[in-house]
Amino acid sequence: MKNTRGILLIVITTLVSFLLWFFAAQAQLADPLDRARHIVAGLALNGFFLNFLLATRNKTLEKWFAGLDKLYISHKFIGLGTIALLFVHVVLSDQLKTSDAVNIRVVTGGLAMFLLVVLIGITLFARNLPYEKWRLTHRVMLPLYIIALLHVNLSSHISLLKFSLLSVWVWLTVVIGILSAVYVIFFYQKTSFKNKGKVSNVTKLSSNVLEWEITLTKPINYRKGQFIFIKVFQKGFETAPHPFSISGGDEKKILLTTKVSGDFTRQLYDSLELNTEVAIEGPYGFMDFSHGKKKQLWVAGGIGITPFIAYLREDHPDQQIDMYYSYMGPEAGIYKEAIEEYQKRNKSFQVHFIDTSVMPFLTFDGYSLTSDTDVFMCGPEKMIKSYAEYFRKNNKNARLTYEAFKLR
Numbered sequence: 001m002k003n004t005r006g007i008l009l010i011v012i013t014t015l016v017s018f019l020l021w022f023f024a025a026q027a028q029l030a031d032p033l034d035r036a037r038h039i040v041a042g043l044a045l046n047g048f049f050l051n052f053l054l055a056t057r058n059k060t061l062e063k064w065f066a067g068l069d070k071l072y073i074s075h076k077f078i079g080l081g082t083i084a085l086l087f088v089h090v091v092l093s094d095q096l097k098t099s100d101a102v103n104i105r106v107v108t109g110g111l112a113m114f115l116l117v118v119l120i121g122i123t124l125f126a127r128n129l130p131y132e133k134w135r136l137t138h139r140v141m142l143p144l145y146i147i148a149l150l151h152v153n154l155s156s157h158i159s160l161l162k163f164s165l166l167s168v169w170v171w172l173t174v175v176i177g178i179l180s181a182v183y184v185i186f187f188y189q190k191t192s193f194k195n196k197g198k199v200s201n202v203t204k205l206s207s208n209v210l211e212w213e214i215t216l217t218k219p220i221n222y223r224k225g226q227f228i229f230i231k232v233f234q235k236g237f238e239t240a241p242h243p244f245s246i247s248g249g250d251e252k253k254i255l256l257t258t259k260v261s262g263d264f265t266r267q268l269y270d271s272l273e274l275n276t277e278v279a280i281e282g283p284y285g286f287m288d289f290s291h292g293k294k295k296q297l298w299v300a301g302g303i304g305i306t307p308f309i310a311y312l313r314e315d316h317p318d319q320q321i322d323m324y325y326s327y328m329g330p331e332a333g334i335y336k337e338a339i340e341e342y343q344k345r346n347k348s349f350q351v352h353f354i355d356t357s358v359m360p361f362l363t364f365d366g367y368s369l370t371s372d373t374d375v376f377m378c379g380p381e382k383m384i385k386s387y388a389e390y391f392r393k394n395n396k397n398a399r400l401t402y403e404a405f406k407l408r
């Protein structure tokens with residue numbers, strides 16, 4: 001699936017912003033530096049609007065970007081672009097030497113810059129900050145946006161309070177941007193987790209992988225390969241939602257298979273209790289094997305086996321699947337026996353196990369990917385990206401669908 005519509009959304013809104021600010025600046029401002037300063041600020045405001053909108057995890061937007069992971073990649077680059085624009089704006093403002101005494105314009109501009117520098121500092125120097133704490137720091141974006149808006153209204157030589165195409169556009173994006181931010185910060189977690197359930201079974205599959213079953217109060221409509229966000233209401237557990245692929249089950253009972261990778265997954269593994277209440281949101285994701293081509297190549301790395309195993313719990317004799325499952329050490333090869341069983345039953349399914357503790361890393365050198373094959377991959381980001389690059393280089397028409405278990 002391609003993210004063309006998502007990219008178009010970014011390009012079109014940026015172009016509209018650029019053109020409206022450009023023509024307004026051309027008509028109303030004499031100094032070219034001053035014009036550039038206004039256009040750059042206008043583009044930065046558009047960046048804020050887009051990023052708040054993308055953060056809503058709206059299902060239509062997910063479709064337009066061909067997955068939440070790709071959507072968050074755009075989100076990251078828009079954020080970086082917006083920060084760069086704000087710095088350019090400050091440099092241009094300095095060069096204009098407008099001899100502003102310390103007044104509300106200077107204060108709002110300075111405050112916005114201060115918050116921005118704090119955010120950049122956190123992003124650059126606190127890479128190991130737990131995900132949830134890092135996400136909380138992102139809330140600074142809303143006050144930053146509001147201060148930036150105040151600053152624009154106070155210092156712009158182009159009035160946004162008079163009716164014009166530009167002012168309609170700016171206020172429309174501001175309203176959507178602020179509503180999106182308010183929803184994400186104050187309402188998303190309270191209103192989106194409507195489907196409740198209870199933990200009805202817990203099985204330890206290895207020394208760090210847990211399979212847990214959830215019985216839902218109302219059925220969930222999902223495709224095998226998709227993922228959900230889940231909140232677990234057990235005393236002492238982190239309350240923030242976490243994303244996990246559905247690794248099996250039906251509409252009323254779903255299975256999740258989680259590997260210890262930090263505090264929350266450690267809590268799950270060590271002490272998740274039966275009957276613990278949970279709430280889920282979703283499903284999301286485009287690992288849709290049933291709608292793929294008849295011929296498929298699957299690549300799973302470690303815990304990235306989960307979306308595949310959900311699909312392999314039922315037989316699909318009509319599909320020709322070539323699977324590569326890479327893991328480190330025999331214990332990490334969870335579901336190996338189940339996959340071998342599936343292979344015995346389904347002659348058109350072939351699996352290759354790559355235990356990297358005793359075998360070289362998996363490469364696809366010499367593998368000829370034909371255009372009638374759909375590729376699905378799930379695993380560590382580095383591994384998936386390098387295979388994706390390789391497949392694209394070797395076959396321009398390759399249809400790749402992948403998930404790297406990362407939304408940051």
Ligand SMILES: Cc1cc2nc3c(=O)[nH]c(=O)nc-3n(C[C@H](O)[C@H](O)[C@H](O)COP(=O)(O)OP(=O)(O)OC[C@H]3O[C@@H](n4cnc5c(N)ncnc54)[C@H](O)[C@@H]3O)c2cc1C
Nearest residue numbers: 131241242243244245258259261262263264265306405406
């Ligand atoms: C689409 C998707 C599907 C996933 N499916 C599975 C699965 O089937 N099995 C499995 O074991 N793991 C899966 N993961 C990874 C899992 O979400 C993280 O390992 C888990 O949230 C880590 O939480 P933690 O507190 O234990 O570790 P932390 O140390 O807090 O986090 C480790 C990393 O996990 C990610 N992460 C943590 N919290 C969140 C969050 N709330 N939202 C988004 N990302 C977060 C971040 O990249 C972070 O750097 C999936 C991730 C994604 C994005």
